[in-house]
Amino acid sequence: MKKVQLGSRDLLVNGGGCPVEVFCRLRPPKDNNNDQQQQQQPDNSSSCIKIASSTELVLYSSENAKNGQIRESRYEFSHILTDNISQLAAFKELALPLLNDLIQGKSNVLFTYGITGSGKTYTMMGPLNNPGLIPRSFDVIFNSIGSYLGKKYLLRSDRQNSYEIQSEADILFERQRREIQMKTRAKIPEASSIRTLDTTSIHIPQSNANCSYFVFVTFVEIYNNYIYDLFDDDILNKAPQSKQLREDNRARPYIKDVKEIEIRSSEEAIDLLNMGLKRRRIAHTQLNTESSRSHSVLSMRLVQFQNDIPPTSLTKDDLTVSTIHLVDLAGSERVNRAKTVGERVKEASNINSSLMVLRQCFETLRENQAQGTSKIVPYRESKLTSFFKSYFDGEGQIRMILCVNPTVDGYEEIQHALKFGELTKDVMVPRALPPPPPPPSVPPKITRTGGLREIDNQQQQQQINTQPVLFTEFNAQALIAPFPSLEYSLMDGAEDDESILILQEHLRRRIEERQRLNMLIQDQQEYLRKFTLELASDYDSTISNHEDLSKENDQQTKTIRHLQTRIKLLEKSQNDLYKTTNQTERENKILKTQIEERNNEIKSLKFDRRKDKNDFENKMKIKLNEVEQQYINEIKNKEIKMRELGRQHDDKLNIIRSMAASNTLTNEQFVIPINSTPTQNSTEHAYQNQQQQYHRVEMIISQNCNTPILDANSRQHAHTPNTEPMHIENGNGHPVVGHPRQQHRRSRSLSEVWLEHRPQGTVQTETLLQPKFHKKVCTQQAPAKQEIVRTTKYVLTHQNLDAQGELVTDLVKGDVLPSSTGGVNVIFNDVERLTCTSPPDPLMLHKRCQSEERVLHENNTQSPSTRQGPAVAPKRFRM
Numbered sequence: 001m002k003k004v005q006l007g008s009r010d011l012l013v014n015g016g017g018c019p020v021e022v023f024c025r026l027r028p029p030k031d032n033n034n035d036q037q038q039q040q041q042p043d044n045s046s047s048c049i050k051i052a053s054s055t056e057l058v059l060y061s062s063e064n065a066k067n068g069q070i071r072e073s074r075y076e077f078s079h080i081l082t083d084n085i086s087q088l089a090a091f092k093e094l095a096l097p098l099l100n101d102l103i104q105g106k107s108n109v110l111f112t113y114g115i116t117g118s119g120k121t122y123t124m125m126g127p128l129n130n131p132g133l134i135p136r137s138f139d140v141i142f143n144s145i146g147s148y149l150g151k152k153y154l155l156r157s158d159r160q161n162s163y164e165i166q167s168e169a170d171i172l173f174e175r176q177r178r179e180i181q182m183k184t185r186a187k188i189p190e191a192s193s194i195r196t197l198d199t200t201s202i203h204i205p206q207s208n209a210n211c212s213y214f215v216f217v218t219f220v221e222i223y224n225n226y227i228y229d230l231f232d233d234d235i236l237n238k239a240p241q242s243k244q245l246r247e248d249n250r251a252r253p254y255i256k257d258v259k260e261i262e263i264r265s266s267e268e269a270i271d272l273l274n275m276g277l278k279r280r281r282i283a284h285t286q287l288n289t290e291s292s293r294s295h296s297v298l299s300m301r302l303v304q305f306q307n308d309i310p311p312t313s314l315t316k317d318d319l320t321v322s323t324i325h326l327v328d329l330a331g332s333e334r335v336n337r338a339k340t341v342g343e344r345v346k347e348a349s350n351i352n353s354s355l356m357v358l359r360q361c362f363e364t365l366r367e368n369q370a371q372g373t374s375k376i377v378p379y380r381e382s383k384l385t386s387f388f389k390s391y392f393d394g395e396g397q398i399r400m401i402l403c404v405n406p407t408v409d410g411y412e413e414i415q416h417a418l419k420f421g422e423l424t425k426d427v428m429v430p431r432a433l434p435p436p437p438p439p440p441s442v443p444p445k446i447t448r449t450g451g452l453r454e455i456d457n458q459q460q461q462q463q464i465n466t467q468p469v470l471f472t473e474f475n476a477q478a479l480i481a482p483f484p485s486l487e488y489s490l491m492d493g494a495e496d497d498e499s500i501l502i503l504q505e506h507l508r509r510r511i512e513e514r515q516r517l518n519m520l521i522q523d524q525q526e527y528l529r530k531f532t533l534e535l536a537s538d539y540d541s542t543i544s545n546h547e548d549l550s551k552e553n554d555q556q557t558k559t560i561r562h563l564q565t566r567i568k569l570l571e572k573s574q575n576d577l578y579k580t581t582n583q584t585e586r587e588n589k590i591l592k593t594q595i596e597e598r599n600n601e602i603k604s605l606k607f608d609r610r611k612d613k614n615d616f617e618n619k620m621k622i623k624l625n626e627v628e629q630q631y632i633n634e635i636k637n638k639e640i641k642m643r644e645l646g647r648q649h650d651d652k653l654n655i656i657r658s659m660a661a662s663n664t665l666t667n668e669q670f671v672i673p674i675n676s677t678p679t680q681n682s683t684e685h686a687y688q689n690q691q692q693q694y695h696r697v698e699m700i701i702s703q704n705c706n707t708p709i710l711d712a713n714s715r716q717h718a719h720t721p722n723t724e725p726m727h728i729e730n731g732n733g734h735p736v737v738g739h740p741r742q743q744h745r746r747s748r749s750l751s752e753v754w755l756e757h758r759p760q761g762t763v764q765t766e767t768l769l770q771p772k773f774h775k776k777v778c779t780q781q782a783p784a785k786q787e788i789v790r791t792t793k794y795v796l797t798h799q800n801l802d803a804q805g806e807l808v809t810d811l812v813k814g815d816v817l818p819s820s821t822g823g824v825n826v827i828f829n830d831v832e833r834l835t836c837t838s839p840p841d842p843l844m845l846h847k848r849c850q851s852e853e854r855v856l857h858e859n860n861t862q863s864p865s866t867r868q869g870p871a872v873a874p875k876r877f878r879m
């Protein structure tokens with residue numbers, strides 16, 4: 001028997017596999033508005049692509065190539081869509097057949113691939129007035145099945161890649177929920193109103209006419225290798241949460257907890273789509289003003305069931321679910337060409353790496369299929385390929401639109417994309433395998449939310465599920481068919497020959513059948529071997545994945561433990577803080593009470609003080625008034641006295657002035673009549689005369705000697721020796737020549753003999769400094785000549801009351817000089833004044849202080865220019 005060795009590609013072809021379809025769509029030049037654009041030669045245009053046929057194009061390198069030659073490379077695709085093809089034509093070519101499949105219950109993936117700005121989003125979405133594949137697909141689906149739509153909300157996604165049938169109550173509840181949702185959702189007004197509608201419809205065959213249809217959509221984006229739900233309203237309010245990929249019980253990946261919305265019209269679908277598109281990440285780059293930074297996946301699912309089945313007995317196995325995934329991949333870009341920076345660079349590298357994984361998956365598949373190898377396909381290296389893994393395994397057809405912007409400056413990137421497209425075209429996708437039986441541990445799922453559980457005929461189901469496709473071609477009857485009945489004839493060998501021929505023919509057929517079966521078995525074996533290898537590789541990757549997950553799990557367990565410890569610590573510190581806060585609050589309350597008590601005390605003290613102060617002030621006022629009145633009276637009395645004294649002084653002064661004015665006083669006239677012996681009768685008169693004379697002399701001397709002392713403004717003259725002789729008249733009008741000796745120091749000369757004349761009645765004063773005379777003769781009477789002759793100095797003590805009523809003692813001193821006539825002259829040249837001052841009365845002192853303060857205040861308030869010295873010159877006393 002000849003053994004036939006088949007490659008996996010051949011196996012796939014034989015088993016009903018089909019290649020990935022790759023369509024190339026060229027983008028028109030930017031400023032070209034002419035629909036009938038001619039195909040141009042690269043030499044005289046900016047385009048680097050020439051279309052050779054409907055399936056082949058030629059790529060030209062730019063003129064500036066290294067050796068000056070223009071390189072040329074050819075690429076073949078399933079079909080080439082020229083740059084002047086309309087959106088409608090593109091839709092009919094690219095998407096319409098897949099929508100037909102969708103209605104027939106088959107699933108497909110249609111994705112756009114290309115470098116940035118090549119027209120992927122334009123092809124998928126298009127502008128409102130010239131819609132792309134997605135809006136047109138919605139239009140066509142609802143144009144076709146609009147009249148067959150089933151009861152709204154009868155089906156609901158079970159969030160595990162399947163659907164459940166809802167009870168009437170659930171339907172009602174769901175309707176209310178959705179209505180509230182629709183009211184709260186922001187309406188996008190322009191979307192459905194100005195959009196161009198596609199009127200194409202697909203004919204529903206008679207076999208499908210008795211079906212109810214339901215359309216569900218999901219819209220996600222894969223950004224930086226994370227899946228985000230574009231229908232999730234939380235995306236606007238919170239930080240978007242990425243979604244996880246899971247596999248259902250048929251090993252088909254699905255997005256866990258993705259929002260799947262039932263739609264009833266294309267308008268509703270477009271509104272939702274526009275809402276999702278607004279949330280999609282788009283950015284401005286050098287090469288595209290609205291460059292998609294994520295892969296978007298719009299999945300439209302059509303669920304149908306036969307109307308013969310009453311809704312109450314409907315199970316999910318009665319549902320036929322088909323899906324079309326419309327994928328707008330982000331464009332590959334070179335960072336230096338797109339001039340991206342910052343976050344855009346990270347996005348670009350994520351985009352490029354996920355596209356690289358897609359490319360590697362196709363390359364590995366192609367290599368495995370061409371060379372019969374079983375390399376592991378790196379589906380799991382990116383979310384994009386993980387999500388579509390089941391399609392590479394045969395869940396449905398894959399169709400790729402390679403978008404190309406044929407500008408010369410993007411030659412290398414275009415070449416790269418075209419190579420990838422051509423490579424993808426050679427990849428075979430196996431025919432859809434029958435779904436594996438659900439795992440035995442999983443019981444048949446409840447298919448009715450109302451709680452009805454319908455258990456299917458498991459045996460029958462298992463039989464269907466486990467029956468391999470390729471064994472259906474195995475004709476076992478051919479092997480065990482009974483041998484034809486043979487009639488033996490011993491007599492006639494001719495009949496035996498005939499029987500032998502029949503037998504031979506039968507055996508030959510059996511041998512042929514056996515050979516065919518052998519070949520089939522070999523194919524089956526090979527297929528099973530490949531399948532087992534793939535399972536093994538899947539198993540390996542699952543194991544490694546499991547290990548990774550275990551590690552991650554361990555790590556997360558550690559983190560959780562760490563976090564739990566931290567939470568405990570934080571709880572403890574929180575409790576401590578709580579206790580401290582309570583304690584502090586209690587203390588605060590106590591302190592507040594104490595402060596209030598103190599405040600009350602202070603208030604009452606203040607009140608008492610104010611009261612005392614007022615009382616004291618009132619008393620003081622009364623007392624002051626009394627004292628003031630008393631002193632005013634005293635002052636008035638003293639003023640009267642003073643006036644009297646002043647008058648007396650004025651009299652004396654007038655006498656002295658008149659004496660000084662006459663200037664006729666002689667030495668003799670001034671001589672005290674020492675010779676005369678006073679009689680008893682005349683004693684008093686003489687004494688009075690003497691007193692008068694002494695008074696006169698005293699006043700004259702006071703006039704001459706005291707004046708400089710009392711004059712505060714001419715202090716320096718006070719001790720200036722007066723060089724002018726003093727002309728003084730005695731009582732008889734004779735002038736007396738006084739010595740101008742002004743320095744009245746106490747004589748220390750021991751040769752001086754003083755005659756101290758203290759008239760009777762002189763009061764002994766208690767002044768601190770008393771005059772000291774070493775040698776002196778004291779007399780109370782007017783001295784006799786003999787007494788005077790024996791002395792050299794004469795001092796007369798004279799007492800009087802001053803203006804304040806104080807006792808003033810003047811010591812009138814003079815030199816005793818012999819006269820030319822043999823007499824004696826006493827020349828008075830000094831007066832020493834001793835004063836007694838009573839200690840001040842406290843009340844007076846207080847009053848004086850007040851008045852002095854007032855004067856000082858008045859002086860201070862006066863401007864400096866008008867300020868004057870004290871009105872009364874300070875008194876100076878000699879002691």
Ligand SMILES: Nc1ncnc2c1ncn2[C@@H]1O[C@H](COP(=O)(O)OP(=O)(O)OP(=O)(O)O)[C@@H](O)[C@H]1O
Binds near residue numbers: 119288332403
């Ligand atoms: N077939 C076409 N006809 C007219 N204009 C087109 C066509 N294809 C693309 N364009 C225009 O080219 C520009 C870029 O297109 P688009 O945004 O679809 O590129 P893209 O491949 O999606 O880029 P990215 O990957 O950066 O998102 C848009 O202004 C679009 O209108």
